[in-house]
Amino acid sequence: MTMPGVPELRRIVSAVERLRGETVREATVRSDLRHLRLEFASGLILIVAVERDEAGRPRFELDVVTAPPEAVSKPQIEVRFE
Helix, strand or coil, X not given: CECCCHXXXXXXXXXXXXXXXXXXXXXXXXXXXXXXXXXXCCCEEEEEEEEECCCCCEXXXXXXXXXXXXXXXXXXXXXXXX
């Protein structure tokens, strides 16, 4: 696995620091175990993944993103037509 450099590690620490005190609402793991997605009560989403770079070597990726406001405030409603 390709080790991230110091600037990349600083970016990861900064992203994860945003999650301090957050409550996990949902966790999802892909069936091939390459992606982990944690959704927090505040609407933040942590995505941890192992992707391949151009040379085919595995590369660790981590991102914290904010869910769209409508996804946080309005749960999905299922409607059935018969």
